[in-house]
Amino acid sequence: MLELRTLIAADLVAVQSLDAVCFAGEPFAASWWQKATFGQGACAWLAWQGDELLGYCLFSRVLDEAELLRIATSPAARQQGVAAALLQHAETALQQAGVEQLFLEVRLSNLPAQRLYRRTGWQQSGRRKDYYPLADGREDALIFCRAL
Numbered sequence: 035m036l037e038l039r040t041l042i043a044a045d046l047v048a049v050q051s052l053d054a055v056c057f058a059g060e061p062f063a064a065s066w067w068q069k070a071t072f073g074q075g076a077c078a079w080l081a082w083q084g085d086e087l088l089g090y091c092l093f094s095r096v097l098d099e100a101e102l103l104r105i106a107t108s109p110a111a112r113q114q115g116v117a118a119a120l121l122q123h124a125e126t127a128l129q130q131a132g133v134e135q136l137f138l139e140v141r142l143s144n145l146p147a148q149r150l151y152r153r154t155g156w157q158q159s160g161r162r163k164d165y166y167p168l169a170d171g172r173e174d175a176l177i178f179c180r181a182l
């Protein structure tokens with residue numbers, strides 16, 4: 035059974051290891067995981083099955099707005115509803131904490147993530163040209179938002 039819970043210090047090694055797998059070569063800055071652990075402008079939720087970490091999401095937060103910085107599911111556990119469950123859980127918690135507006139940026143080429151966001155109630159609100167680096171050029175970012 036999937037267990038969804040907030041990030042604690044004891045989870046830091048596991049979540050950073052999974053982040054390194056899911057974003058090979060681009061693990062998120064360790065300082066953000068620290069901030070999320072101590073509730074200093076960031077928050078994160080993890081999805082566990084027993085003692086196996088299946089997924090995570092990380093938000094930054096300023097007043098009534100939050101930005102989804104990262105969401106990922108372990109490659110072997112994808113397309114089984116883990117990310118959708120994490121998002122729903124995180125959005126409920128953020129709403130209860132007074133957040134009213136969510137936003138995120140996603141690579142134009144990341145179609146699985148875009149489908150996840152659309153399927154969970156997010157809407158595209160803009161586009162930033164050449165925002166992300168590629169091995170041989172740059173690619174646009176799509177901006178999505180969601181009112182809670």
Ligand SMILES: CC(C)(COP(=O)(O)OP(=O)(O)OC[C@H]1O[C@@H](n2cnc3c(N)ncnc32)[C@H](O)[C@@H]1OP(=O)(O)O)[C@@H](O)C(=O)NCCC(=O)NCCS
Nearest residue numbers: 104105106107112113114115116117118146147149150153
């Ligand atoms: C994007 C990602 C987080 C989705 O995680 P997941 O746990 O597999 O997603 P879910 O099983 O909850 O899927 C929810 C919805 O997303 C969409 N989706 C997820 N994976 C998809 C895929 N490979 N192709 C197409 N649609 C996909 C579907 O609409 C799905 O709903 P449905 O199956 O009912 O149609 C996962 O593919 C991942 O970790 N990717 C690498 C990291 C990443 O790019 N993160 C996003 C940027 S921070």
